[in-house]
Amino acid sequence: MSSVNLKQLAQALDLSVSTVSRALNDSYEISAATKEKVQLLATQLGYQPNPYASSLRRQQSKTVGVIIPEVANNFFSLAINGIEEVARQNGYHVLIYLTHENFAQEQTIVQHLANGRVDGILISVSGETQDAAHFAKLRELNLPTVFFDRVCEQTDTASITTDDYDSGYRATHHLLERGCRRIMHLTLAQHLSIGQKRMQGYLDALRDADVAFDPALLVRGGHGSDHNTALVQQLLEQDPSIDGIFAAVESLAIAGYRACQATGRRIPADIKIIGFSNLEMADLLNPSLTTIRQPAYAIGREAATILFQGLMKNRPILTSQSQELKSELVVRASTGGLG
Amino acid sequence: MSSVNLKQLAQALDLSVSTVSRALNDSYEISAATKEKVQLLATQLGYQPNPYASSLRRQQSKTVGVIIPEVANNFFSLAINGIEEVARQNGYHVLIYLTHENFAQEQTIVQHLANGRVDGILISVSGETQDAAHFAKLRELNLPTVFFDRVCEQTDTASITTDDYDSGYRATHHLLERGCRRIMHLTLAQHLSIGQKRMQGYLDALRDADVAFDPALLVRGGHGSDHNTALVQQLLEQDPSIDGIFAAVESLAIAGYRACQATGRRIPADIKIIGFSNLEMADLLNPSLTTIRQPAYAIGREAATILFQGLMKNRPILTSQSQELKSELVVRASTGGLG
DNA sequence: TTTATTCACGGAAACGATTGCGAAACAGAC
DNA sequence: GTCTGTTTCGCAATCGTTTCCGTGAATAAA
Known part of the structure; x- marks a missing residue:
């Protein structure tokens, strides 16, 4: 000291x-x-x-907590980048916590943050989370919270998301346009609103194109990239008719690539792949990956900005402050585009 | 609260x-x-x-600060992963700060952490840093500090690094073995020990192979990937004899790829590339990238472990606790390997 | 029965900053 | 000279915990 x-x-x-x-x-x-x-x-x-004396007396810590599933992931690290920048500008400090997509960990972390250590929370929900009781407690305690990307809809507070339904629709539509008919859908967070919206986009695009939906083509990923690769690979081996993969998260797109390698499917000749991804070098992959690129940095900035506005003006965070940013479809070689 | x-x-x-x-x-x-x-x-x-009352009274915050240049980078995000895990196990909290490779920011952050907010600091030095005065103050204040990867050698405390000299040597040797004679060296932190060691490995490998060193082949990258790509591209256009690129950091390897694309050089036929990188999908690049892979997660874990041992036992961090972990050379297509 | 000793707990002073309130000191107005 | 008002500052309480010290009671030792 x-x-x-x-x-x-x-x-x-x-x-x-x-x-x-x-x-x-x-x-x-x-x-x-x-x-x-x-x-x-x-x-x-x-x-x-002394920050602790000051915090004790003032009853505010000038600190926010960020809870995310992973950090070794371009989306989340870019979001943190945005959050940290806004935090610094406003004189706030950033505590970081990782759930590793684990619900129990998320609960523990949220509970531990309910003791006044942070003035506010930015959170992207774990893929396992179904129960929202721990978030409800945050509202009871009046601890301002903003969700980003992976939202808990049962909790009424602001959230920053992207146009997940549209993106899911466009991604699927793009694959259909390129001639795919048997499209695998890979998801991590099937019961999260983000997963449901992307999937609903997928379903509606299929329906609009009069392509039957086959539940067998739905793959729910788990932990570990090896595991996911194995899952996809197995399905590919079982069903030779599969000619498209729509990965709702980056890691699953990679799993798709590996599974195709392992099973000898050529991309994009035999099978086409599109995935949500913030990989800066998606264009350098072999073949380059067609992506839905989310504005990760902007998401972090916006979420943090809303939180800090609430904190500074001492106003509650309102659901009406939510924003939906637009993702971008970037066509590349994995779906037969240029490059 | x-x-x-x-x-x-x-x-x-x-x-x-x-x-x-x-x-x-x-x-x-x-x-x-x-x-x-x-x-x-x-x-x-x-x-x-109440954590603040408790911290005030006990004179310890159960919090550590992590200062890194960037988070949107696989190496650092994996390191954070390791740090956060060890921190949680020991009941500590992790504050995160980004310098964006900016010396002034680093100074400011370090100063702000000298007020008792954190019990210890884990830091990977910014690429711009040359002066160590701000670190000296940390020692004066008796604030335990552990460096990882990007070390400040003038400060006597523990540090976790990798075998940078050896890695630089092996990388260069590998390119020489594959027939390269005009090898460009891309670095970000020329005056940091890490940059110097990697470069020394490069120089020694050249010397041992009786290949003349050409200072013109040394490129010091700056901020922004576009800028770096332009730098490399310019040099490639100027000098058609260049047949190898050794990138001391991941982002510069990517810049190398792009520059080759732009100038029409074929990898690995015309030019071979090797780079330090923790990209999980280096093997999926086009062509797959030969890498020096650092044990990023382990580095984070080790650095945090040493710090927490010091904190718990209330012992100073000793230089003798430093560790050097081994990096791994993974040969892939960009240097003419398989894949 | 008296004296130590242990046990179980309460009072109060810290930790370092912030802040409501009061009080000197001084000015100007009458 | 008294009164009111302003300026400038000090006293002391406060935030919630921890911890030094003291104290009454019970128990053991003499």
Whole structure:
């Protein structure tokens, strides 16, 4: 800890602690002359207020918690990037917690954050989460929360999402357009609204194209990329008619690539792949991957901005502040595009 | 904040605050019966100690700061993964700060962490950093610090690195073996020890192979992938004799790919590329990328472990606790390997 | 019965900052 | 000279925990 505190400053200046405190906080009650003296010595001695004393007294920590499933993932790391930037601009600190897509961990983390350690929470829900009781507690405690990307719809607060239904529809439509008829759908979060919306887009696109939906083509991924690759591979081996893969998350698109490699399916000749992804080098893959690119950085920025606006103005976060950003379909070689 | 505090518990139980506190901390001074009663009510009411009051009194925050250049980068995000895991196991919280390779930001962040907000710091130095004065202050304040990957050698504390010299040597040797003679070296942190070691490996490998070193083949990357691509592209256009690229960081390997694309150089026929990288899908690139893969997750874990050992036992972090982990050369198509 | 000793707990002072309130000091107005 | 008002500052309470010390009662030792 920085060893110098208010008391020492006060003694050195022959002033009271309260005067020094007010001088440093630029209170109107303190004369300009005193303020100057105090601030001079404070900078000379490198005084920094003890954040814990300050937080205790003020009942606010100038800290937000970010809860995400993973960090080794381009989407989430870009989002963190945006969050951290806004946080710094507003003088806030960022605590980070990873759930590893594990519901129990998410519960524990949320509970631990309910003790005043953070002034607000930004969260992207774990793929396993079905119950929203732990989030309800946050509302009870009046702890401002903003969801991003992976939303819990039962909790009424703001959320930043992308046009998941549209994206799912467009992705599927794109595959259909390219001649696919037996399209596998890979998802991680089937019961999360994000997964359902993407899937609904998939279903509606199929229906609009008069292509029958086959539940057998639905694959729910789990943990571990090897496991997921095996799942896809198995299905590919069982069903030679499959000619398209729509991966609702990046890791599953990769699993799709590997599974195709393993089973000798050529992309895009035999099978076409499209996936949600924020890979900067999706165009350098072999073949380059057609993607739905989410504005991950902007999502982080927006979510954080809404949270901080609420915190600064001491207003509750309203559902009406939610935003839906647009994702972008980038056609590349994996669906027979250029490149 | 969780609204229930010690005083309320004490009143409800007709006990004193100190007794309740001790009961919850399992003090030997409290009878088993009382402990049970207290703990029962505490869990019933969902009591959670106020972390700021506790930190203030105990003079420790149970929080560590992690300072890294970027998070949207597989190496750092994997390292964070390791750090967060160890932190959670030890009951610590993780504050995250990004420097964006900016020295001034690094200084500011380090200064702000010198106020007792964190009990320790894990840091990977920004590429711009040359001065170590801000780190010296940390030692003065006795704030335990562990460097990982990007080390500041002037500061005497533990650091977790990889065998950068060897890796640089092996990477270069590999290119030479594959017939390259005009090897470009791309680096971000030329004055950091990590950059120097990798470059020294490069130089020594050249010397051992009796290949002349041409300073013109040294490219120091900057910010922005477009900028870096342009740099490489320019050099490639100027000098058609270049037949190899050794990228000391992942982003520069990507820049190399793009530059080759732009200039029509075929990989690996015309030019071969090797790069430090933790891309999970390096094998899916076109062509698959020969990499030096660092054990990023393990680096994070080790660095955090050393820090927490020091914190828990209240011992200073010693330089002798430093570790050097081994990187792995994975040969792929970009240097003419299989795949 | 008296004296130590242990046990179980309460009082109160910390930790360092913020802030409501009061009180000197000084000015100007009457 | 008194009164009111402003400026500038100090006192002390407060945030919620932890912990040093003290104390009454019970038990053991003499």
